[in-house]
Amino acid sequence: MTSSTQARHHGGHSHAHHHHDNTYLTSTNKKDAGVRITRIGLFVNFFMAIGKGLGGYFLNSQSLVADAFHSLTDLVSDFLTLATVSWSLKPPTARFPGGYGKIESMGSLGVSSLLLAGGIGLGWHSAEILYSQVFLDVAVAAAEHGHGHDHSHVGGIFGHSHSHNPADMGIPNVHAAWIAGGSIIVKEYLYRATMKIAKERKSSVLASNAVHHRIDSLTSIVALVAILGTHILTNVSWLDPVGGLVVSMMVIRAGYTNTGSALLELADVGVAEDIKDSVRKSATKALSEDSFASGRVTGAEVQVQDVQGVKAGQNYLMNLELAVPSDWTVKETRLIEDAVRERVGAKVRGVRRVRVRFVAKSEDTPDFTDEFIGADVSPRSSPEPEEEKDAGHDHHLEHSQDKFTSNDDVRRRH
Structure with missing residues (x-):
C-alpha cells in the first residue's frame, strides 16, 4: 500500500506532515501495539507542547517557546484528523456529490495558515530580542570603555539600563534546560519504541511517525544548546533568541509548505x-x-x-x-x-x-481532456443560453402574430 505524503522540510531534513497515512491514529482497535504507541505519542505531544510553552514563557526562554510551537505543528494535524475523519468518510449526497473530504482540506488550510502566522510572529519577536541584545552588548562595551567600566550609568547609548538581572538581559532561567532535556529523552524513547514496532511489521506509516518524534527531539536539542550556552559561555545572551529564531524558521517553512499543499488540494490538483x-x-x-x-x-x-x-x-x-x-x-x-x-x-x-x-x-489514444468543452463551442457573446434565447424569440413571434390577428379582426368588424 502506498500513501501520499507531503514533505515538510526542516533546515536540510524533511518529514511528512498532515497528509501522512493516519491509519493507526483513526483505528478503533485499541489493543493493537501500533495503535497504542501512536495514541501515546499524541497525548505526550499534547502535554509537552503545553509544558514547553508555559516553561518558555515563565522561564524567559525564546527557544523553548518556539520549540513548543513547533510541537503544535504535528499535534494540530493529528487533532484535525480525529475531528474531521467522521466527516470526510461520510457517503456523498446530492448536495455534496464528491463527498465531504474537502472539509478536512479547509481545516488544513486554516490550521496551516495559523502556524505560518505564528511562526512569523515568533521569528519576529526573537529577531527583535536578538537585535536589542547584540546592540546592547556593543553599547555597553563602548560605554564601559569610555567610562572606565563605571556601572552607575543608566540608559547607555540606546536607552537600555546595564542591569545584571539575567531576565532583564534576556537570559533564560537555567531551569528551562530541564524541560528541553526532558523533551529530548521522552521523544527519543517514543522514536525507538515506535521504530521497533515499525520494523517488526515492516510498516512505513509507523516508521514515518517515529521520524516525527526524532525530529522533535532534534529541535529540543537546539533549544537546550541555546539555553545552556547562555549560562556556560560569557557575553552570549543573544544565543537563546538565536535558537528561537532557528526553530521559528522551521515552523515558518512547515506552515508555508502545508498552506500551499492545502490550497492546491482545494484547487483539485492531481494526485501524486x-x-x-x-x-x-x-x-x-x-x-x-x-x-x-x-x-x-x-x-x-x-x-x-x-x-x-x-x-x-x-x-x-x-x-x-x-x-x-x-x-x-x-x-x-x-x-x-x-x-x-x-x-x-x-x-x-x-x-x-x-x-x-x-x-x-x-x-488514437484519447485522454480526459476531450471531456472539456472547447472555446469555440461555449457561448461567449451572451450570458443567456441559446435555447432560452430561441424560446424568447419564438414567444415574441407568437405575441406579434396574436396582435396582428386581433387587429385584423377589428378591421373586419368595422
Whole structure:
C-alpha cells in the first residue's frame, strides 16, 4: 500500500506532515501495539507542547517557546484528523456529490495558515530580542570603555539600563534546560519504541511517525544548546533568541509548505504519481485475473490508458480510462468496471470513488481532456443560453402574430 505524503522540510531534513497515512491514529482497535504507541505519542505531544510553552514563557526562554510551537505543528494535524475523519468518510449526497473530504482540506488550510502566522510572529519577536541584545552588548562595551567600566550609568547609548538581572538581559532561567532535556529523552524513547514496532511489521506509516518524534527531539536539542550556552559561555545572551529564531524558521517553512499543499488540494490538483501507479497496478491486476461471468469478455483485451484523480481530505477520487473492443456491449463493460472498482478500492488505501470511462480501441489514444468543452463551442457573446434565447424569440413571434390577428379582426368588424 502506498500513501501520499507531503514533505515538510526542516533546515536540510524533511518529514511528512498532515497528509501522512493516519491509519493507526483513526483505528478503533485499541489493543493493537501500533495503535497504542501512536495514541501515546499524541497525548505526550499534547502535554509537552503545553509544558514547553508555559516553561518558555515563565522561564524567559525564546527557544523553548518556539520549540513548543513547533510541537503544535504535528499535534494540530493529528487533532484535525480525529475531528474531521467522521466527516470526510461520510457517503456523498446530492448536495455534496464528491463527498465531504474537502472539509478536512479547509481545516488544513486554516490550521496551516495559523502556524505560518505564528511562526512569523515568533521569528519576529526573537529577531527583535536578538537585535536589542547584540546592540546592547556593543553599547555597553563602548560605554564601559569610555567610562572606565563605571556601572552607575543608566540608559547607555540606546536607552537600555546595564542591569545584571539575567531576565532583564534576556537570559533564560537555567531551569528551562530541564524541560528541553526532558523533551529530548521522552521523544527519543517514543522514536525507538515506535521504530521497533515499525520494523517488526515492516510498516512505513509507523516508521514515518517515529521520524516525527526524532525530529522533535532534534529541535529540543537546539533549544537546550541555546539555553545552556547562555549560562556556560560569557557575553552570549543573544544565543537563546538565536535558537528561537532557528526553530521559528522551521515552523515558518512547515506552515508555508502545508498552506500551499492545502490550497492546491482545494484547487483539485492531481494526485501524486505513486497513487496513480498504485491504482494502475491494481486495475491491471484485476484485468489479468480473468474471472468474469461472460465467456466473451476477457481482461486481456482491456487496456488501462489513463489514470487521473484528485484528493479530498483523506479520500482519493479516481478516474480511469479503459480501452475495450468496439463491439462490446454496455452489459459486458459493466463486468469489467465492477471488477476494477472492487480491486482498486480493496488494494489502494483512501480510494473512495472509482469512475471508469470506456473508449474503443483505436490508433488514437484519447485522454480526459476531450471531456472539456472547447472555446469555440461555449457561448461567449451572451450570458443567456441559446435555447432560452430561441424560446424568447419564438414567444415574441407568437405575441406579434396574436396582435396582428386581433387587429385584423377589428378591421373586419368595422
